[in-house]
Amino acid sequence: MISLLLSLKSRRSVKGMRAVKERPKVARGRVEGEEMIRTYVEGFDEILGGGIPRGHVVLVSGLPGTMKTSLVYSFLYHNSLKEGRNSLYMTLEQGRKSLEHQMARMGFRVKDVAGKLHVLDVATLQKRTQEDEDAPWIEFLQRAIEFRKELGVVDLIAIDSLEALEVLASFQDRRRDLFRLFDWFRGQEATSFLITEAPPEPSLSVLLHAHGNEADYLADGIVHLKMHQVSDVDIQRRIRAVKMRAAHHKTGFYALVFEDGAFSVTQAMSGPL
Numbered sequence: 001m002i003s004l005l006l007s008l009k010s011r012r013s014v015k016g017m018r019a020v021k022e023r024p025k026v027a028r029g030r031v032e033g034e035e036m037i038r039t040y041v042e043g044f045d046e047i048l049g050g051g052i053p054r055g056h057v058v059l060v061s062g063l064p065g066t067m068k069t070s071l072v073y074s075f076l077y078h079n080s081l082k083e084g085r086n087s088l089y090m091t092l093e094q095g096r097k098s099l100e101h102q103m104a105r106m107g108f109r110v111k112d113v114a115g116k117l118h119v120l121d122v123a124t125l126q127k128r129t130q131e132d133e134d135a136p137w138i139e140f141l142q143r144a145i146e147f148r149k150e151l152g153v154v155d156l157i158a159i160d161s162l163e164a165l166e167v168l169a170s171f172q173d174r175r176r177d178l179f180r181l182f183d184w185f186r187g188q189e190a191t192s193f194l195i196t197e198a199p200p201e202p203s204l205s206v207l208l209h210a211h212g213n214e215a216d217y218l219a220d221g222i223v224h225l226k227m228h229q230v231s232d233v234d235i236q237r238r239i240r241a242v243k244m245r246a247a248h249h250k251t252g253f254y255a256l257v258f259e260d261g262a263f264s265v266t267q268a269m270s271g272p273l
């Protein structure tokens, strides 16, 4: 049963900081007995060293059109379909019907995961959100989880996107609120995916994010998506596990292919930068 007594835990930001700092880090290799969440992207679970350690908070970053939404939906879809896991996809940038229509067009059989994969959109969330000057985003997310408490356990949660959440949930102090947000996600005991925009090149990160990108440091894992020019006319989708705590993963770029309603990764062909 998912804990709904979140507010006390999440409002203790100082204690929360300590909790995160004391979190044991495992340098390499899989921790014995640790449950791994498979992505069901052919070839990618091997690259991750078996999957994503359960309970991780993972950023999925990329520029517009790099298939962040489709990929994360695919993670949740296959976990619900093949393992019966309960999933919650919070779409803050598009409505539920629009998202489900887009996914159905891509070949995901949305009806097959009815009752397992739940999509919540802004309209639904806002109706259930009350003003809370202290931490409005906590209230926002808490109500989303409460809304689905009949699920019993939520195994996978997706937020699409972190930037939209920051705006809708009125972040006051980005650094502090991000810290508390990550702490809140860890307290959910679910595996979480936060979709986020990314600068075109990592080297521009410092210039584009006035405070640096705190979320990159707070996340347990980062999966990055990009378009890569392989010739004058060809662009290839690429994926890279930038970091994944407690996993012995490969760090290079791989080609990301979406065909016949399924994602797969293959060795990337080298080409111009």
Ligand SMILES: Nc1ncnc2c1ncn2[C@@H]1O[C@H](COP(=O)(O)OP(=O)(O)OP(=O)(O)O)[C@@H](O)[C@H]1O
Pocket: 062, 063, 064, 065, 066, 067, 068, 069, 070, 071, 105, 106, 258, 259
């Ligand atoms: N059936 C399909 N097969 C392969 N690629 C597709 C298919 N349908 C859509 N796409 C590609 O997926 C892209 C959109 O994917 P998605 O919405 O997941 O990207 P995104 O990174 O979430 O975008 P945004 O930043 O706008 O939210 C389209 O631009 C298109 O290139």
Ligand SMILES: [Mg+2]
Pocket: 068, 069, 070, 160
């Ligand atoms: Mg998207």
